[in-house]
Amino acid sequence: MENFIFHNPVKLVFGKGCIAQIPELLPSVQTIMLVYGGGSIKRNGVYDQVLAALKGRNLVEFAGIEPNPRYETSMKAVLLARQRKVDFILGVGGGSVLDAVKFIAAAVPFTGKDPWDILAKGAEVKAAVPIGAVLTLPATGSEMNTNSVISRVETSEKLHFSSPLVYPVFSILDPETSVSLPVRQTVNGIVDSFVHVMEQYMTKDLNTPLQDRYCEAIISTLVEESPKVLYTPSDYDVRANIMWCATNALNGWCSCGCLQDWATHMIGHELTAFYGIDHAQSLAIVLPELWRAKIDSKRQKLVQFGRRVFAVSSAEEAIFKTEEFFHSIGMKTKLSDYGIQPADASKKIYERFMGRGDVALGEGGDINAAAARDILLRC
Amino acid sequence: MENFIFHNPVKLVFGKGCIAQIPELLPSVQTIMLVYGGGSIKRNGVYDQVLAALKGRNLVEFAGIEPNPRYETSMKAVLLARQRKVDFILGVGGGSVLDAVKFIAAAVPFTGKDPWDILAKGAEVKAAVPIGAVLTLPATGSEMNTNSVISRVETSEKLHFSSPLVYPVFSILDPETSVSLPVRQTVNGIVDSFVHVMEQYMTKDLNTPLQDRYCEAIISTLVEESPKVLYTPSDYDVRANIMWCATNALNGWCSCGCLQDWATHMIGHELTAFYGIDHAQSLAIVLPELWRAKIDSKRQKLVQFGRRVFAVSSAEEAIFKTEEFFHSIGMKTKLSDYGIQPADASKKIYERFMGRGDVALGEGGDINAAAARDILLRC
Numbered sequence: 001m002e003n004f005i006f007h008n009p010v011k012l013v014f015g016k017g018c019i020a021q022i023p024e025l026l027p028s029v030q031t032i033m034l035v036y037g038g039g040s041i042k043r044n045g046v047y048d049q050v051l052a053a054l055k056g057r058n059l060v061e062f063a064g065i066e067p068n069p070r071y072e073t074s075m076k077a078v079l080l081a082r083q084r085k086v087d088f089i090l091g092v093g094g095g096s097v098l099d100a101v102k103f104i105a106a107a108v109p110f111t112g113k114d115p116w117d118i119l120a121k122g123a124e125v126k127a128a129v130p131i132g133a134v135l136t137l138p139a140t141g142s143e144m145n146t147n148s149v150i151s152r153v154e155t156s157e158k159l160h161f162s163s164p165l166v167y168p169v170f171s172i173l174d175p176e177t178s179v180s181l182p183v184r185q186t187v188n189g190i191v192d193s194f195v196h197v198m199e200q201y202m203t204k205d206l207n208t209p210l211q212d213r214y215c216e217a218i219i220s221t222l223v224e225e226s227p228k229v230l231y232t233p234s235d236y237d238v239r240a241n242i243m244w245c246a247t248n249a250l251n252g253w254c255s256c257g258c259l260q261d262w263a264t265h266m267i268g269h270e271l272t273a274f275y276g277i278d279h280a281q282s283l284a285i286v287l288p289e290l291w292r293a294k295i296d297s298k299r300q301k302l303v304q305f306g307r308r309v310f311a312v313s314s315a316e317e318a319i320f321k322t323e324e325f326f327h328s329i330g331m332k333t334k335l336s337d338y339g340i341q342p343a344d345a346s347k348k349i350y351e352r353f354m355g356r357g358d359v360a361l362g363e364g365g366d367i368n369a370a371a372a373r374d375i376l377l378r379c
Numbered sequence: 380m381e382n383f384i385f386h387n388p389v390k391l392v393f394g395k396g397c398i399a400q401i402p403e404l405l406p407s408v409q410t411i412m413l414v415y416g417g418g419s420i421k422r423n424g425v426y427d428q429v430l431a432a433l434k435g436r437n438l439v440e441f442a443g444i445e446p447n448p449r450y451e452t453s454m455k456a457v458l459l460a461r462q463r464k465v466d467f468i469l470g471v472g473g474g475s476v477l478d479a480v481k482f483i484a485a486a487v488p489f490t491g492k493d494p495w496d497i498l499a500k501g502a503e504v505k506a507a508v509p510i511g512a513v514l515t516l517p518a519t520g521s522e523m524n525t526n527s528v529i530s531r532v533e534t535s536e537k538l539h540f541s542s543p544l545v546y547p548v549f550s551i552l553d554p555e556t557s558v559s560l561p562v563r564q565t566v567n568g569i570v571d572s573f574v575h576v577m578e579q580y581m582t583k584d585l586n587t588p589l590q591d592r593y594c595e596a597i598i599s600t601l602v603e604e605s606p607k608v609l610y611t612p613s614d615y616d617v618r619a620n621i622m623w624c625a626t627n628a629l630n631g632w633c634s635c636g637c638l639q640d641w642a643t644h645m646i647g648h649e650l651t652a653f654y655g656i657d658h659a660q661s662l663a664i665v666l667p668e669l670w671r672a673k674i675d676s677k678r679q680k681l682v683q684f685g686r687r688v689f690a691v692s693s694a695e696e697a698i699f700k701t702e703e704f705f706h707s708i709g710m711k712t713k714l715s716d717y718g719i720q721p722a723d724a725s726k727k728i729y730e731r732f733m734g735r736g737d738v739a740l741g742e743g744g745d746i747n748a749a750a751a752r753d754i755l756l757r758c
Contacts, residue, residue, distance in 0.1 A: 004393050005390065
């Protein structure tokens with residue numbers, strides 16, 4: 001086990017009807033900016049619940065955060081927040097809204113030249129407006145971590161930053177808010193959670209048996225609950241179990257002291273940036289071929305995973321079973337399923353990585369632009 | 380799944396050599412009280428490491444916290460802390476030291492008549508001196524929770540309190556500090572962790588598959604690592620895995636939204652209070668017979684546990700396998716192993732519980748004084 005520090009101060013409030021607890025959770029603030037997406041929260045009643053809980057508060061609303069949240073849109077919110085002297089931001093939505101809220105929170109007090117530098121140049125986040133979250137789409141784990149991924153349309157870039165200053169003060173997880181999700185978003189959330197765990201688990205073994213079993217616990221639960229959520233989408237317990245898996249998949253707990261990979265995400269982000277496919281779709285395409293490319297270094301963990309989760313005995317079967325699981329919930333795993341030519345994708349992404357002076361992705365830092373190109377050619 | 384709130388802001392610093400990080404972890408304070416036990420930290424080098432990290436700081440030392448920490452001893456520390464205007468308390472030791480530190484932290488600013496009321500009457504903890512921890516004995520999870528158990532010799536009482544104000548600001552877990560532990564303390568720690576998980580897991584099923592698997596993950600890892608720690612006590616990874624299990628066993632994470640039992644602890648505390656046997660010894664005695672007494676309501680979970688952890692198929696076998704595991708690491712499971720007459724223990728504890736106007740222990744509140752008496756008669 002490697003040395004580690006774990007510190008996650010997010011107050012999680014989980015369960016039916018929890019949105020009503022916002023007043024007790026809010027710190028003492030003057031002006032709250034309510035940030036949300038395309039309006040689904042108005043159709044499913046979440047918006048009304050939030051407004052009822054915030055009755056009497058000084059509110060500023062900012063709607064229209066898109067999936068793969070954009071720098072351009074977020075900057076409009078930053079200007080509004082500065083203008084109205086917002087001192088708390090409440091994000092209501094899924095990971096895209098929460099990621100945008102984190103960037104907005106860090107950008108509002110940013111004193112450097114351009115907040116884009118937080119993403120593009122790793123400019124230090126020295127302050128952030130405090131934030132809270134009402135989660136409606138279990139997927140990214142953004143409700144209990146420090147990560148944010150933002151896209152810039154102008155340049156087809158999708159970049160991330162991380163800062164402990166953007167941990168939500170509180171996050172409200174009411175599984176009932178996820179009952180009305182379209183199948184595509186439910187499935188995307190499952191695959192996103194699945195791959196988050198894998199990025200922290202499917203690495204060289206470091207003798208971390210408890211962390212391994214935690215990862216397998218999340219994966220096994222996702223595999224078990226996924227068909228149920230497709231056939232009985234209104235079942236509260238199933239929604240609750242999936243929502244809880246998604247938070248657990250990326251709050252730092254299941255990989256304390258472990259190696260981490262994240263190459264699938266780094267390559268997948270580029271697929272989304274160039275072709276606009278959903279984040280989870282990009283991950284389901286890259287993951288199996290990345291595993292096949294790195295099968296020797298990952299073999300011990302692949303075999304353990306296959307044996308414990310799918311009751312198969314080889315690394316090759318474990319990869320096949322993973323693809324089969326994705327297909328079973330309607331998630332495609334090939335570039336051609338989206339009309340993308342592997343040759344085109346591999347060329348574009350190779351050039352982008354080389355344009356950054358090459359890359360060193362994966363737990364061993366041994367996936368460079370050429371290796372990524374080779375993986376994509378097989379996707 | 381039941382509604383829940385999870386909020387655990389402890390900063391955990393885990394790994395080799397981490398004691399040296401104390402200066403970066405300490406908040407801005409004037410006078411630090413260093414609290415420890417019987418002096419084992421002077422023999423194993425931990426005391427020297429802590430003093431080196433605190434060089435130049437204004438220190439007050441308080442040594443002599445005993446196993447099953449005493450109210451009487453803790454109150455001496457309270458008076459000293461008040462007198463010297465201590466504004467931070469650093470506990471160095473195992474769960475007994477940390478539990479004492481929590482009580483001292485809450486008692487110093489207590490404005491009621493007698494700090495004993497915090498334990499005996501549930502008097503509200505409105506303030507506490509901030510605390511930190513350097514853990515040397517993985518067992519109680521006290522380093523990452525809000526619990527404290529204190530004994531009063533005068534009255535043979537062992538009582539607990541809990542407050543979010545006594546969460547450590549930071550906890551340092553260096554597995555190397557546990558390498559020199561005597562076998563008895565190592566085994567006690569394993570059994571204590573094992574039973575902590577069981578109190579949160581072995582209940583009526585509430586459809587919480589992820590939480591169940593987390594509990595099974597801790598238990599399976601303990602079962603797997605225990606023989607290793609007995610045969611290769613200096614193996615860092617094994618010590619690290621056991622230390623990590625102990626913290627995970629009682630930091631609130633593995634039972635979010637679950638029912639909890641804790642009857643084994645409540646009865647076990649009385650055995651320790653009356654007969655002075657170790658906390659873990661008391662738990663290993665009570666747990667199997669309590670399960671046998673409640674086998675109908677716990678059957679579904681017992682069967683799941685037996686199947687997943689020990690590869691047996693009945694509730695009865697799961698209980699037997701648990702006893703076998705305790706015996707395999709040298710932990711006894713009968714009152715008579717300690718020269719205690721079941722008739723005497725059951726009478727004493729029945730009378731104590733009735734003296735409190737009877738009790739309602741366990742997840743269903745259906746273990747009263749008479750039921751506890753019957754369980755103890757079989758122990």
